[in-house]
Amino acid sequence: MIGLIRVFVCVLILALGASAGAQESSDSGWKARAITRGPSHHFFGYYGVSPWNKSGRRMVCLEAESQDHLPEPDESALICLIDVWTGDQKYIAETFAWNLQQGAMLHWDPKNPETHILFNDREGDAVVGVSLDVNTGERETFSRAISAVSSDGNHALSLTYGRLQRMRKVVGYKGIADPNPDSNAPDNDGIFLLDLVAGESKLVISIADIYERMLKRNPELEGADVWFNHTVFNKDGSRFFFLARAKSKDKRIGRKNAMFSANTDGSEIWEVVPFGKKVSHFDWRNDSEIIVTALAKPGDDSLTHLLFKDRSTDPPRALAPDFLIGNGHCTFGPDANWLVTDPFVRDDNSRDLLLYNVETDQRVNIGTFQLGEYAHGDLRCDLHPRWRSTGDAICFDAITPDGTRQLHVAERVR
Incomplete structure (x- = not known):
């Protein structure tokens, strides 16, 4: 029964988030918003790996019940599938091998980039890799x-x-x-x-x-x-x-x-x-x-x-030491010229999401996003930006006004 309740909550919350997520915007030509919402936490984890499948129609993320401690061995996270076109979301798997920084090392499988994901899980005292068909639920373990x-x-x-x-x-x-x-x-x-x-x-x-x-x-x-x-x-x-x-x-x-x-x-x-x-990084x-x-x-x-x-x-x-100041989770877009990064944490515990073109020196500040009490330390919520394969959208994690960790997407609007 508990598992069924978690599945229902995952679907309901993600659906609400897709239409009513807290929004941040700037005059940069990009617009960012949260696509999930609390009370549960939704995030992808690490940077440089795309949560979108090849067509960009689907995204994957984790759902966790807490963010105030490192996960215990018996604490699971749900893996949720988001249909970007229809707004439909559903729970497709559960993992016991995850953390707040890197998630479960989720990847879309390049051999089956529309339908299969790879991630980590536990089997007894061992950590294993898993291949999952998101349509059929067929699972292979490595x-x-x-x-x-x-x-x-x-x-x-x-x-x-x-x-x-x-x-x-x-x-x-x-x-x-x-x-x-x-x-x-x-x-x-x-x-x-x-x-x-x-x-x-x-x-x-x-x-x-x-x-x-x-x-x-x-x-x-x-x-x-x-x-x-x-x-x-x-x-x-x-x-x-x-x-x-x-x-x-x-x-x-x-x-x-x-x-x-x-x-x-x-x-x-x-x-x-x-x-x-x-x-x-x-x-x-x-x-x-x-x-x-x-x-x-x-x-x-x-x-x-x-x-x-x-x-x-x-x-x-x-590269632009007067703009890309300090440490950031730097990752190149599909054209290999545009770089996205999230340098230093500001005094108010916020962080900028920056774009930089290494050939033209063009600079864009997509926006500033709040991390609250999770700006530093073992439980921190780094933005950890990740590109969509078309180069016109970036996914990242941030803290929303209700204090929860949520999945965000910045999209180019002009």
């Missing part, structure tokens, strides 16, 4: 969790969420154990390549390998715990990048980040951004250029949006 999906849908990158839970709980799943809790740099863990056709997986880059590379330049990291996070394929699926993170148990070394790229099989590893640059512009937020030079006290060339020693290009 042996490992999904962290990123290639553009052809043949492969996924997989991380060990138990280690993430121990080292960086905001992107982990509570109750999942690290298989190597006593090893600072295990050789049997790291980035796995999951074959979504055959269902097989293999370790392609070990934590131990990257740790040894790091020590050559950063001997102070000796003994530090190392883990990986934030994997993203390039546009043709030939390479991917990832964050390597390290911190010492005695807190002698706070969290340090570096960014590496590699071929899909784990070969030709390249250090794109070394330790000490505070690299934070990033996206591929194309198959060879990468946007990151990091320190531009020693002595900087604020992160800058920098455009790097993969496998190149050329210095990066700083």
Whole structure:
């Protein structure tokens, strides 16, 4: 009965939100509004992955009953399907592997971009990847969790969420154990390549390998715990990048980040951004250029949006440092020229959603959106922008006036 009530509430609230969501607008040529509403919370999670299917007719999001704590192992989130054309919404699945920052790593499956989604769930004490036909409910389970999906849908990158839970709980799943809790740099863990056709997986880059590379330049990291996070394929699926993170148990070394790229099989590893640059967020512009937020030079006290060339020693290009101020969840649109990002949090706990054209220097402020008490900390609600494939709409999460976390869409109106 409880499950049926949750389904009914999901449908009712989403339907109301589609027509009566709180609206924010500006004179930017874009108009933004909430497309869901409380009292439950509706959000997608991470940035750079589109919640729209290929045609743009459907969207997916999560529904959660609370946002005031990190999810417990027995707390589920509903996966809701929104028909953008008709306003119809329905519950299609439930997941027990989710968090407020990254959701359930939802993706539309590139092999079936109209009808199938991929996401993470739990089976016993394990995190698994799931493929779901949103029309029939047919479900296929993979042996490992999904962290990123290639553009052809043949492969996924997989991380060990138990280690993430121990080292960086905001992107982990509570109750999942690290298989190597006593090893600072295990050789049997790291980035796995999951074959979504055959269902097989293999370790392609070990934590131990990257740790040894790091020590050559950063001997102070000796003994530090190392883990990986934030994997993203390039546009043709030939390479991917990832964050390597390290911190010492005695807190002698706070969290340090570096960014590496590699071929899909784990070969030709390249250090794109070394330790000490505070690299934070990033996206591929194309198959060879990468946007990151990091320190531009020693002595900087604020992160800058920098455009790097993969496998190149050329210095990066700083993008509009007087406009794209501070750290932001930067992601390129389908034309590879327009960048959307959400830089620093303002003193009133609001955040701007900004567009920048890297070729013309054109600048647009879509609007300013309130995050309230969820602007900072483990429970924060980052905007985490994501493009529609047509380039004329952007989805993001924000806090509405009633204090709930809701899915928003900004659409170009002229």
